[in-house]
Amino acid sequence: MPPERAVWQRFMDDARRRVEQAPGLEVRGTLTRVAGLVLEARGIREPIGAQCQVVMPGSAPVLAEVVGFSGELAYLMPAGDVHGLSAGASVVPAAPYVPVPRLGEPERDVRARSGMLRLPQGRGLLGRVVDPQGMPMDGQGPLQDVAAEPMDRRPINAMDRDPVRLPLDTGVRAINSLLTVGRGQRIGLFAGSGVGKSVLLGMMARYTEADVIVVGLIGERGREVKEFIEDILGEEGRARSVVVAAPADAPPLLRMQGAAYATAVAEHFRDRGQHVLLLMDSLTRYAMAQREIALAIGEPPATKGYPPSCFARLPALVERSGNGLNGVGSITAFYTVLSEGDDQQDPIADAARAILDGHIVLSRALAEEAHYPAIDVEQSASRVMHNVATPEHLEAARRFRTLYGRFRGSRDLVRVGAYAAGSDPLLDDAIRLQPAMTAFLQQNMREGASLDDSVEGLQYIAAAAQAL
Numbered sequence: 001m002p003p004e005r006a007v008w009q010r011f012m013d014d015a016r017r018r019v020e021q022a023p024g025l026e027v028r029g030t031l032t033r034v035a036g037l038v039l040e041a042r043g044i045r046e047p048i049g050a051q052c053q054v055v056m057p058g059s060a061p062v063l064a065e066v067v068g069f070s071g072e073l074a075y076l077m078p079a080g081d082v083h084g085l086s087a088g089a090s091v092v093p094a095a096p097y098v099p100v101p102r103l104g105e106p107e108r109d110v111r112a113r114s115g116m117l118r119l120p121q122g123r124g125l126l127g128r129v130v131d132p133q134g135m136p137m138d139g140q141g142p143l144q145d146v147a148a149e150p151m152d153r154r155p156i157n158a159m160d161r162d163p164v165r166l167p168l169d170t171g172v173r174a175i176n177s178l179l180t181v182g183r184g185q186r187i188g189l190f191a192g193s194g195v196g197k198s199v200l201l202g203m204m205a206r207y208t209e210a211d212v213i214v215v216g217l218i219g220e221r222g223r224e225v226k227e228f229i230e231d232i233l234g235e236e237g238r239a240r241s242v243v244v245a246a247p248a249d250a251p252p253l254l255r256m257q258g259a260a261y262a263t264a265v266a267e268h269f270r271d272r273g274q275h276v277l278l279l280m281d282s283l284t285r286y287a288m289a290q291r292e293i294a295l296a297i298g299e300p301p302a303t304k305g306y307p308p309s310c311f312a313r314l315p316a317l318v319e320r321s322g323n324g325l326n327g328v329g330s331i332t333a334f335y336t337v338l339s340e341g342d343d344q345q346d347p348i349a350d351a352a353r354a355i356l357d358g359h360i361v362l363s364r365a366l367a368e369e370a371h372y373p374a375i376d377v378e379q380s381a382s383r384v385m386h387n388v389a390t391p392e393h394l395e396a397a398r399r400f401r402t403l404y405g406r407f408r409g410s411r412d413l414v415r416v417g418a419y420a421a422g423s424d425p426l427l428d429d430a431i432r433l434q435p436a437m438t439a440f441l442q443q444n445m446r447e448g449a450s451l452d453d454s455v456e457g458l459q460y461i462a463a464a465a466q467a468l
């Protein structure tokens with residue numbers, strides 16, 4: 001090697017070593033105020049969604065996310081307990097994320113992103129219960145076979161998405177027959193408390209035709225999380241499920257993150273061609289968490305205390321489920337919506353009804369009659385049923401609904417004996433078939449009903465009506 005070249009070589013080697021060893025420049029802000037739920041910091045200029053650590057000497061660092069700013073002030077929501085923080089604590093933005101280029105993969109955007117949230121994804125999540133930060137909650141040791149992936153995902157362009165065309169077997173007779181669900185559909189489950197939402201979701205988790213089931217338990221009571229996983233989901237449901245749980249006592253940021261994480265896990269499997277069932281309990285508590293955050297950083301309340309951002313967040317979350325790009329994979333999603341006392345004015349229930357492709361209403365009156373699942377078929381509708389059911393099936397459903405509606409409408413009349421048999425042939429049919437219809441709509445939570453059997457049963461009853 002000529003001497004000049006050796007000199008250059010040494011110089012270059014030396015320069016590389018220096019660059020590699022140079023400490024990254026770190027920016028630190030200072031905690032200046034904590035008011036209610038919000039932390040205020042000066043000295044950092046991080047974008048919305050950036051993750052930071054709030055560090056106090058002598059206590060564990062608290063993770064926080066930038067949720068807003070005003071001039072030099074950054075507003076952060078903590079993801080943990082803020083007990084023990086005081087003015088002057090350091091606010092340290094998380095290191096930027098630089099995706100590692102991999103051979104054979106299409107070139108990705110390799111600009112360093114600010115420290116946005118990354119959470120574990122992969123097959124290793126199956127059968128596990130994790131919290132919104134991706135930490136296992138089931139005491140089965142650390143997650144295996146997972147990789148940290150960024151959480152900031154966007155919905156698929158509506159034009160690149162296949163419409164809902166294939167029926168999906170949910171294992172629940174009343175839904176399969178009268179409210180047929182399509183692969184990639186998004187359905188709301190509207191109900192008050194204690195009328196059987198969790199049990200119904202559990203039935204779907206056990207019997208639905210799906211490769212992977214992702215359950216997001218958002219804002220539930222802590223006891224209920226354990227009950228859902230052990231009793232309702234059961235071993236059979238759990239093996240192909242991922243559960244993300246953010247109980248009611250988790251900070252609002254984590255409750256929102258739980259819903260976003262569950263959706264991202266579903267997207268991960270969907271993008272690998274799997275058919276995913278996403279069960280989110282509940283969308284209302286997600287909106288309530290957003291309300292807490294938005295009010296805390298000073299957004300004015302609009303409808304029933306909900307600031308406008310809540311109504312923007314709902315479709316942003318819901319639009320991420322559905323069919324995948326060019327027919328590869330799908331997410332069929334059920335979102336529970338709390339609607340207390342048949343309150344049709346509840347703004348979240350209203351907003352949800354408008355953005356979902358169907359609603360299943362659970363009725364307290366039916367639950368009180370021990371009619372389970374307490375699905376009020378008259379008030380419920382699946383907006384894609386006409387795309388996924390055969391004409392014979394649709395006709396049978398129409399006849400069944402007519403009969404059932406006729407009976408429920410005249411029930412009080414019949415009960416007090418004010419109806420004389422023979423004066424209305426349709427009502428005669430309805431009265432005769434009522435026991436069969438009721439038995440058909442009820443279902444034991446420990447048994448599934450296939451789509452074919454459900455449709456056959458429906459057609460059998462519909463064909464027995466003579467007046468139609």
Ligand SMILES: Nc1ncnc2c1ncn2[C@@H]1O[C@H](COP(=O)(O)OP(=O)(O)OP(=O)(O)O)[C@@H](O)[C@H]1O
Nearest residue numbers: 192193194195196197198199200372373443444445
């Ligand atoms: N299919 C069913 N068969 C028999 N009993 C049922 C069925 N579904 C619900 N129940 C009864 O209703 C009770 C309440 O159900 P569940 O816990 O699912 O309600 P929930 O709507 O999730 O309530 P919460 O609002 O408290 O979360 C159950 O404990 C059970 O006794």
Ligand SMILES: [Mg+2]
Nearest residue numbers: 197198199224
């Ligand atoms: Mg429940």
